[in-house]
Each structure stands twice: as structure tokens, then as C-alpha cells.
Amino acid sequence: xxxxxxxxxxxxxxxxxxxxxxxxxxxxxxxxxxxxxxxxxxxxxxxxxxxxxxxxxxxxxxxxxxxxxxxxxxxxxxxxxxxxxxxxxxxxxxxxxxxxxxxxxxxxxxxxxxxxxxxxxxxxxxxxxxxxxxxxxxxxxxxxxxxxxxxxxxxxxxxxxxxxxxxxxxxxxxxxxxxxxxxxxxxxxxxxxxxxxxxxxxxxxxxxxxxxxxxxxxxxxxxxxxxxxxxxxxxxxxxxxxxxxxxxx
Amino acid sequence: xxxxxxxxxxxxxxxxxxxxxxxxxxxxxxxxxxxxxxxxxxxxxxxxxxxxxxxxxxxxxxxxxxxxxxxxxxxxxxxxxxxxxxxxxxxxxxxxxxxxxxxxxxxxxxxxxxxxxxxxxxxxxxxxxxxxxxxxxxxxxxxxxxxxxxxxxxxxxxxxxxxxxxxxxxxxxxxxxxxxxxxxxxxxxxxxxxxxxxxxxxxxxxxxxxxxxxxxxxxxxxxxxxxxxxxxxxxxxxxxxxxxxxxxx
Numbered sequence: 039x040x041x042x043x044x045x046x047x048x049x050x051x052x053x054x055x056x057x058x059x060x061x062x063x064x065x066x067x068x069x070x071x072x073x074x075x076x077x078x079x080x081x082x083x084x085x086x087x088x089x090x091x092x093x094x095x096x097x098x099x100x101x102x103x104x105x106x107x108x109x110x111x112x113x114x115x116x117x118x119x120x121x122x123x124x125x126x127x128x129x130x131x132x133x134x135x136x137x138x139x140x141x142x143x144x145x146x147x148x149x150x151x152x153x154x155x156x157x158x159x160x161x162x163x164x165x166x167x168x169x170x171x172x173x174x175x176x177x178x179x180x181x182x183x184x185x186x187x188x189x190x191x192x193x194x195x196x197x198x199x200x201x202x203x204x205x206x207x208x209x210x211x212x213x214x215x216x217x218x219x220x221x222x223x224x225x226x227x228x229x230x231x232x233x234x235x236x237x238x239x240x241x242x243x244x245x246x247x248x249x250x251x252x253x254x255x256x257x258x259x260x261x262x263x264x265x266x267x268x269x270x271x272x273x274x275x276x277x278x279x280x281x282x283x284x285x286x287x
Numbered sequence: 288x289x290x291x292x293x294x295x296x297x298x299x300x301x302x303x304x305x306x307x308x309x310x311x312x313x314x315x316x317x318x319x320x321x322x323x324x325x326x327x328x329x330x331x332x333x334x335x336x337x338x339x340x341x342x343x344x345x346x347x348x349x350x351x352x353x354x355x356x357x358x359x360x361x362x363x364x365x366x367x368x369x370x371x372x373x374x375x376x377x378x379x380x381x382x383x384x385x386x387x388x389x390x391x392x393x394x395x396x397x398x399x400x401x402x403x404x405x406x407x408x409x410x411x412x413x414x415x416x417x418x419x420x421x422x423x424x425x426x427x428x429x430x431x432x433x434x435x436x437x438x439x440x441x442x443x444x445x446x447x448x449x450x451x452x453x454x455x456x457x458x459x460x461x462x463x464x465x466x467x468x469x470x471x472x473x474x475x476x477x478x479x480x481x482x483x484x485x486x487x488x489x490x491x492x493x494x495x496x497x498x499x500x501x502x503x504x505x506x507x508x509x510x511x512x513x514x515x516x517x518x519x520x521x522x523x524x525x526x527x528x529x530x531x532x533x534x535x536x
Contacts, residue, residue: 054491055493055495055508056315056319057319057328057329057331057332058319058323058329058464058510059319059320059321059322059323060495063315066312066334067308067311068308070305070306070308071308072308073308074307074308079306080307081306082334082336082341083305083306084332084333084334085315085331085332085333086330086331087330087331088493092331114473114494115473115474115477116473116476116477116480116481116494117477117481118484118492118493152474155474155477155478156477157476157477157478157481158477176498192496192498213307215307224363224365224406225401225404225406226406227365228364228365228366228404228407228409229404231366232365235366242303243367244303244304244309244337244367245363245365245367246304246309246310247363247441249441259304259309
């Protein structure tokens with residue numbers, strides 16, 4: 039078997055509206071799902087306001103630490119869309135009206151008979167040297183600079199951009215998971231489950247309590263990159279649950 | 288009128304399951320809504336994994352910068368519930384089995400005829416000197432240490448704990464908002480709206496595009512702490528929208 043590789047990522051969601059509660063983020067959960075499927079570990083998420091210094095500081099912290107950073111929001115035509123400027127600042131790069139983006143947007147507005155005014159031209163701005171991320175929904179592109187993928191905040195556009203980006207990424211050995219249902223609460227299985235985790239440091243074992251209004255039960259989730267490790271630990275967890283059940287009789 | 292005060296907050300959501308996509312966070316949006324109502328500005332959110340060093344580092348960054356920090360997750364009875372230890376580490380405080388929490392939990396399990404075992408006793412652990420946050424749902428308390436409020440990740444428990452906490456917080460002059468519907472897309476109003484924002488630095492003006500499948504429209508949201516400022520800027524925005532409409536005839 040080839041050597042395991044780990045590829046890490048972070049997300050930076052940008053926008054006052056996420057912090058005021060006006061908009062409920064839908065992109066974090068979607069990115070988490072898609073990266074898990076792609077074998078990329080999402081390790082950290084930050085949500086920051088439309089503030090250039092805050093965006094740049096968070097971006098620099100994340101891009102140094104993780105293989106990929108994905109951003110959402112702040113690339114529209116209005117004054118509060120400052121993501122391109124903040125990212126230019128973080129990279130120390132000038133932000134320009136990208137020639138290819140100007141052409142794409144100019145053509146699209148010309149076809150629709152709409153003025154390609156200064157506000158709309160803002161959507162062509164990106165740090166010098168960026169590559170485009172296609173926007174099949176509404177034309178205005180996202181961009182890639184270094185290891186940072188800058189995408190729209192509107193969920194259907196974010197998702198469409200991400201679909202285009204994912205095949206370009208280096209992906210790791212996919213983390214696989216097994217779920218073992220357990221009819222007892224965490225308090226009943228906490229100690230033996232911890233013992234299994236200690237004995238199997240090459241897995242990540244999580245337990246997720248559920249309450250049906252009457253009693254607690256638990257989903258035990260085992261995550262690992264190797265199938266034989268998963269098999270071994272799943273067996274240990276199922277035997278442990280059976281022992282706890284026997285002890286309750 | 289009394290002087291405006293600003294009270295700031297951050298949230299730290301803790302849990303591998305949020306980053307793998309297994310669980311979709313519901314607490315961030317709820318906290319955002321409740322803090323906005325309370326006149327407290329949520330300025331930053333971070334989501335980190337069940338990793339002691341990562342939790343402690345994020346917590347120290349946030350608690351130095353904001354008036355309040357609210358955490359969710361990682362205070363249950365299993366081995367992956369390490370929030371109390373990580374917070375103890377961040378504060379340089381020993382983590383103890385809190386006497387009052389041991390009594391509360393011990394009494395509850397005794398009433399139910401359930402063994403108060405080592406795993407369940409984990410839920411009584413908190414940094415020395417912490418105050419309790421009541422848990423009316425399932426007894427195991429959250430805790431407050433310094434400016435950090437440590438709460439459960441299960442949404443109905445997080446919400447119940449927050450309901451108990453909010454009346455204890457210092458609240459700022461409440462940010463108020465006005466929403467002006469605009470039948471045009473952001474590209475049409477971007478420039479005049481930016482001019483209004485520049486002329487009114489004591490407001491935060493956001494614009495939120497909507498697409499009905501045929502055409503774009505925009506919600507323009509003006510936020511300020513003073514009613515007369517809101518009145519003035521709302522009038523300016525409505526006049527601007529009317530001018531744009533007249534220009535399209």
C-alpha cells in the first residue's frame with residue numbers, strides 16, 4: 039500500500055451578515071462535506087467581518103499553516119465587497135482590474151444591454167497574478183492566488199465554483215469512517231471507549247449523543263485511513279457495546 | 288443621550304464533527320441572533336478540532352481581543368471531550384472535579400439509579416475558580432472563567448445555557464437596522480450606495496443580492512446605534528433608489 043498522505047485546509051468565511059445573524063452560513067458545512075469526500079482534512083474555520091485588516095490577518099495565519107485556504111464572500115460589486123483588496127494586502131500584491139475578467143464581464147453585460155459601470159467593473163478586480171475560478175452561474179469569476187481559493191458567498195455560486203476547483207486539488211488518502219450505533223448514553227461507554235481510543239492512536243473515535251426525549255443513545259464514529267485498522271477497531275467497539283449490554287442485564 | 292458603548296464578543300465552536308461535515312453547526316447563527324438582540328457585537332467566529340493545543344491557542348487569541356468569548360462543544364463524558372482541559376491550559380489553571388458539580392450530578396444520577404462512574408464524573412471537571420452555567424436540560428453545567436463562557440454543543444442545551452447567561456452580560460448600545468428593498472441589482476446601485484456609505488461613516492451599510500431566476504434585486508440594510516442617523520441615511524438610500532429607477536425609464 040502506498041504511503042498515507044495528509045492534505046489540510048482551512049476556510050475563511052467573510053461577511054458582517056454572518057456575524058449579525060442576518061444570514062445563516064450554508065457554505066461551511068458544504069465545504070466540510072466536499073473536502074471529506076475528497077480526502078482533504080478541513081482543520082479550521084474562521085468567520086470575520088468586512089474589515090480589511092481582520093481579513094488579511096486571518097488569511098495570513100491560515101495560509102501559512104494549511105495546504106489550502108478557501109474563502110467565501112465579499113467579491114460582489116458594492117463598497118462592502120473588499121475581499122480582493124484584503125487578499126492583495128495579505129499577499130503584498132497590487133489589486134488590478136484583471137484583463138480577462140474585464141472581457142468576460144464586459145461581453146456578458148453587452149449581450150444583456152446593461153451598462154458595464156464602475157461598480158460592475160469591481161467584480162473584475164483581483165491581486166495581480168491570480169488565476170480565475172469559473173463562475174457558471176453569474177459570470178463574475180473567483181480567483182486563486184498562492185494556496186488561497188477565493189469564492190462567492192452566495193451558496194449556489196460557492197458550490198458551483200467549488201465543483202470546478204476540487205478536481206484541481208491535490209487530495210490525500212481519504213479518511214474513511216464507520217458508524218456503530220449504541221443504545222446507551224455516553225456515560226455508560228465513556229471509559230471503555232477511551233481505552234479503545236488509547237489503544238488505537240491511528241484512529242479518531244468520536245461519540246455523538248442523541249436524546250429521544252426519554253433516553254440517551256450514542257453514535258460511535260471511527261475514522262481512519264486504512265481499511266484493516268477500521269475493521270479491527272470496529273470489532274473492538276462492537277464487542278465493547280455488547281459487554282456493556284451484558285453488564286446491564 | 289448617554290454615550291454609546293460597544294461590547295464585543297467572539298465564538299469558538301469546538302469539534303471534529305463540525306469540520307468533517309458530520310454535524311452542521313446550528314449554534315453560531317443562534318448566538319449571532321441573540322447577541323445582536325442584546326446589543327453585543329459578535330466580531331469573529333472560529334471552529335477548531337478536538338485538539339487541546341488548537342483550542343487553547345484560539346481561545347487565548349480571542350479572549351485577549353474581545354470582551355466576551357463563548358464556546359460550544361466538548362464538555363461531555365467521553366475521551367474526546369477535552370474543552371475543560373484545553374481551557375485550563377489556556378488560563379494556566381488546574382482543572383478539578385468541581386465540588387458543586389459533583390454534588391449536582393451525583394444527586395441526579397442517584398435519583399435515576401444510574402452509576403456515577405468516572406466518565407460521568409468528567410462532566411464535573413472545570414478550571415479551578417470557575418462559576419457554573421446552569422443546564423436546565425441535562426444537569427451537567429457549563430462554566431465561566433474570566434471572560435470565557437463554556438457551553439454545550441448540543442443545540443437545545445447551548446440555547447438553554449445561553450438564555451441563562453445573557454442577562455448577566457454587560458450589553459452595549461443596541462445596533463439598530465433598517466432594511467430598504469431595492470428592485471435593482473448591486474451593479475446598478477453600487478456606486479451611489481458607496482457614496483452614501485462614505486458620507487455616513489457612523490453607519491454600516493450592507494447590500495444583499497437576491498436572484499429570483501430572472502433578475503436580481505437587493506436588500507439594502509443600514510445599521511447604526513442612533514435613530515436620527517438611521518432616519519437620515521434611510522432617506523438618502525430611498526432617494527438614491529428612486530433616482531436609479533427614474534434613470535431607467
